[in-house]
Amino acid sequence: xxxxxxxxxxxxxxxxxxxxxxxxxxxxxxxxxxxxxxxxxxxxxxxxxxxxxxxxxxxxxxxxxxxxxxxxxxxxxxxxxxxxxxxxxxxxx
Amino acid sequence: xxxxxxxxxxxxxxxxxxxxxxxxxxxxxxxxxxxxxxxxxxxxxxxxxxxxxxxxxxxxxxxxxxxxxxxxxxxxxxxxxxxxxxxxxxxxxxxxxxxxxxxxxxxxxxxxxxxxxxxxxxxxxxxxxxxxxxxxxxxxxxxxxxxxxxxxxxxxxxxxxxxxxxxxxxxxxxxxxxxxxxxxxxxxxxxxxxxxxxxxxxxxxxxxxxxxxxxxxxxxxxxxxxxxxxxxxxxxxxxxxxxxxxxxxxxxxxxxxxxxxxxxxxxxxxxxxxxxxxxxxxxxxxxxxxxxxxxxxxxxxxxxxxxxxxxxxxxxxxxxxxxxxxxxxxxxxxxxxxxxxxxxxxxxxxxxxxxxxxxxxxxxxxxxxxxxxxxxxxxxxxxxxxxxxxxxxxxxxxxxxxxxxxxxxxxxxxxxxxxxxxxxxxxxxxx
Numbered sequence: 075x076x077x078x079x080x081x082x083x084x085x086x087x088x089x090x091x092x093x094x095x096x097x098x099x100x101x102x103x104x105x106x107x108x109x110x111x112x113x114x115x116x117x118x119x120x121x122x123x124x125x126x127x128x129x130x131x132x133x134x135x136x137x138x139x140x141x142x143x144x145x146x147x148x149x150x151x152x153x154x155x156x157x158x159x160x161x162x163x164x165x166x167x
Numbered sequence: 168x169x170x171x172x173x174x175x176x177x178x179x180x181x182x183x184x185x186x187x188x189x190x191x192x193x194x195x196x197x198x199x200x201x202x203x204x205x206x207x208x209x210x211x212x213x214x215x216x217x218x219x220x221x222x223x224x225x226x227x228x229x230x231x232x233x234x235x236x237x238x239x240x241x242x243x244x245x246x247x248x249x250x251x252x253x254x255x256x257x258x259x260x261x262x263x264x265x266x267x268x269x270x271x272x273x274x275x276x277x278x279x280x281x282x283x284x285x286x287x288x289x290x291x292x293x294x295x296x297x298x299x300x301x302x303x304x305x306x307x308x309x310x311x312x313x314x315x316x317x318x319x320x321x322x323x324x325x326x327x328x329x330x331x332x333x334x335x336x337x338x339x340x341x342x343x344x345x346x347x348x349x350x351x352x353x354x355x356x357x358x359x360x361x362x363x364x365x366x367x368x369x370x371x372x373x374x375x376x377x378x379x380x381x382x383x384x385x386x387x388x389x390x391x392x393x394x395x396x397x398x399x400x401x402x403x404x405x406x407x408x409x410x411x412x413x414x415x416x417x418x419x420x421x422x423x424x425x426x427x428x429x430x431x432x433x434x435x436x437x438x439x440x441x442x443x444x445x446x447x448x449x450x451x452x453x454x455x456x457x458x459x460x461x462x463x464x465x466x467x468x469x470x471x472x473x474x475x476x477x478x479x480x481x482x483x484x485x486x487x488x489x490x491x492x493x494x495x496x497x498x499x500x501x502x503x504x505x506x507x508x509x510x511x512x513x514x515x516x517x518x519x520x521x522x523x524x525x526x527x528x529x530x531x532x533x534x535x536x537x538x539x540x541x542x543x544x545x546x547x548x549x550x551x552x553x554x555x556x557x558x559x560x561x562x563x564x565x566x567x568x569x570x571x572x573x574x575x576x577x578x579x580x581x582x583x584x585x586x587x588x589x590x591x592x593x594x595x596x597x598x
Contacts, residue, residue, distance in 0.1 A: 083353070083420050083444040090205070113413045119353045119420050119446030139210060140446045141331035142351050145344045146413055155333065158314045159203045160295030163210060167273045167356040167400065167443040 083120055084136055092161035095134040097122065097143070097154050104151045105130040114143050114152065138163045170291070172320040173197045175495055176311055177290075177327055178298045178334060180207035182217075183469025183484035183491075184327030185281040186225050190492035192288040196499055199319060200282065200290050201311070203297040208278030210329075212354055212447035213481060214395050214404055216269040216377065217277065221482035223266070225489060226284060233280050235270040236397035237375025238263055241368075245431075247383035248550035252431050263374050271375045271395045271402070273356070301326075301334055301465065307504070308338075308464030322504050323495045324465050327488060330448045332458075332471035340467055341458030346413060347536065348452030350390070352406030353419035355427075357439035361399040367435055368396050382546025384426035390419075391542075392426040394435065401439055403427070408451070411539060419446060450475055454525040460516060461509040466491035476524045483521050490515045548575060 099105060105112065106128060114123040114130075120138045124131045139162055144154040156162070173196075177188045180202035188200040204210040216239055222229055229235075240263045243256030262268040286292045297314040301324055310320035326335050330349075335341050361372075368376045375396045384392035390407020405426050406412075406419035426432055450456070450473045457473045460466065468474070468491040469484035476483060494512035498504045516522055535541065555574045560567070 081420075081424055083446075086355070086441045086444040111416075113416065116416045117351065117409070117412045117418045119351065119418055120444075121418075138444075138446045139331075140351060140448050142349065142409055142448055145349060146346045146409055156203060156297055156331075159297035160205055162204075164205055165209050165211065165275050165443060165445055167275050 087120075087138065088164045088166060089135065089138075090161050090164055091135045092157045094158065095132070096157045096162075097132055097134045097137060097152065099130050099132060100151045100153055102129055104149050108149055109151075114147060117146065118143060170197070170199075171318070172310075173199045173291070174321065174499060175199075175323045175325060175492075176201065176319055176321040177325040178311065179203075179327040179329055179469075179471070180282040180285075180292065180294070181211055181278055181327060181329060181469060181484065182281060182481045183471075183474075183488035184325065185278070185285045186485045186488035187325045187327055187468055187492040188290040188292075189225070189281075189285040189288050190489050191495060192285060192290045194492075194496040194499075196496065198285075198290045199321070200285055200292045201296050201298055201313075201319075202282070202292070202294045204294065206275075206279055206294055207282035207292075208275040211274040211278055212352070212445040213274060214377070214393055214402065214478075215271065215274075215481065216395065217272050218269045218479070218482040219267045221485055225485055226281070230265075230267060230270065233272075234276040235272055236400075237271050237370070237373055238267045239269045239271060239375045239377055240370070241374075241376040243376065243378045245378055245380045245382075246546040246549045247380055247429065247431075248547060249383065250430060251550045251553055253546075253549040253553050263371070271377075271397050273397060273400070273402075298328075298334060301338055306463050308462070322464065323498060323509070325488075325491055325495070326465060326467045326471050327469050327484075328471045330450050330470040332467075335458055335467050335471050338462060338465060340460075340462060340465070341473075342456075344450070344452070344456075346410035347408065348450065348456045349409040350406055350449045350451045351409050351412060351419050352404045352447060352449065353423045354402060354404040354443075354445040354447070355423060355441050356397075356443035356445075357401045357403065357436060358399060358442050359401055359436070359439040363438070364396050364399065364401065370396065380426065380432075381542045382550075383429060384422060390422065392422065394432075400442070401436060403436070408535065409448070420444075449480065454522070454529050457525075460491075460513040461494070461506055463506050464504045464509075466494060466509055466512050474521070476521045477528060479521065486519070486521070487516060490519075 143152045177184045177200045191198045246253040298311045300312040302310040308324045378394045380392040392405035395402040405423035468487040474483040498508045555571045
């Protein structure tokens with residue numbers, strides 16, 4: 075699957091980013107100590123999450139609001155809510 | 168313009184919400200339809216197709232006016248392997264003319280159109296507005312709190328908020344989802360000249376095709392892919408069960424990219440330019456995972472209510488939107504919006520054909536959890552058979568028959584193959 079790594083789904087997406095984040099990690103130490111897989115960095119369809127320098131980094135500006143992360147984090151460690159009205163992803167098709 | 172009290176407030180202007188709002192307004196209730204996106208459809212995704220028979224019940228002869236893309240005349244299922252496909256399909260040209268069967272549509276256009284029909288019927292449509300909370304007096308919902316902190320009052324609140332359904336959860340009408348109850352799909356919409364689409368898919372003008380794909384696309388994960396032909400775009404999706412994606416370290420967009428590379432898919436989409444990427448979940452918990460459909464002053468409709476049966480979703484959204492609204496109309500007449508009156512909605516859903524289907528399909532979820540390799544094995548067996556049957560070798564017919572028998576038996580016991588084939592057909596339902 076690695077051969078698709080250069081592809082970025084956000085190339086074909088309009089997101090009107092809110093200045094207020096709508097996703098955050100509740101407790102960073104949980105990601106470091108209790109979660110060896112960091113599966114959120116894999117299944118997220120717009121690659122919001124990445125493991126960088128011993129921390130789980132969250133780039134909420136990439137979010138397409140599928141909502142999967144809050145239900146798939148086995149430690150319930152991802153807080154996710156909708157961006158404010160009118161902000162976030164705008165599908166044109 | 169803004170009133171601060173309505174007979175009913177509908178949260179979410181997708182198919183369920185717009186139909187609920189329209190039905191309420193037609194019965195002379197004052198209605199606000201609140202949409203968090205910049206316009207209705209701007210947050211939505213499906214394969215997909217809308218079904219004529221259901222849609223027509225709400226929007227008579229809609230195809231003359233609504234932004235439909237193509238009338239679907241061909242449905243195909245592709246069982247795929249690395250370099251082969253076993254193809255089962257149906258062409259029905261009767262579906263190319265009135266009253267039609269189903270249409271491909273693009274949600275950003277079609278949802279906007281549905282909401283516009285509601286607006287024309289007197290619904291107060293407010294876009295770019297997020298409902299943060301439902302407001303209660305005692306246990307009864309009496310309105311909503313918006314994200315700017317302001318409030319709107321209503322006798323009844325319709326939750327048509329889609330799969331993420333945070334308000335339904337907050338109202339304690341459903342349990343927290345588990346990754347076993349959700350599928351996650353990625354989609355690309357690709358621009359391609361309409362003449363080229365018609366040539367490649369063997370269609371006449373305004374006719375459409377759907378190809379559902381299993382086996383190869385999901386690389387051993389439980390999931391599906393598919394292509395839908397629109398006027399001058401193709402919609403393509405891939406994905407699977409969330410728990411399975413997590414376990415295998417896969418993402419739906421990678422499955423989509425993988426499917427696009429298949430040699431027999433590649434030639435269908437050659438030269439098509441990706442103009443839109445999307446990702447969305449589907450509530451696939453089935454009958455057992457359904458939330459409570461109503462409480463005092465609240466009805467839950469559409470995806471928020473888990474109303475997915477097989478490939479059907481948008482039409483069930485429309486139907487539950489209509490049923491929910493009808494219960495509120497009755498409640499208004501009685502002047503009683505308690506759960507007891509609104510239970511008329513839940514009762515109607517319980518008696519519906521789709522709930523019977525959902526109950527009957529209850530083993531689906533279980534089947535796939537127990538047999539995560541079912542689609543893959545089925546696809547592999549069929550393709551091995553294809554090569555065995557169609558290879559022109561230097562053997563007698565009898566020897567060839569023996570070879571085919573051996574092919575079937577080499578994969579797994581015959582009984583399991585037959586069982587998978589039957590179930591693969593029965594449960595072929597992702598979109």
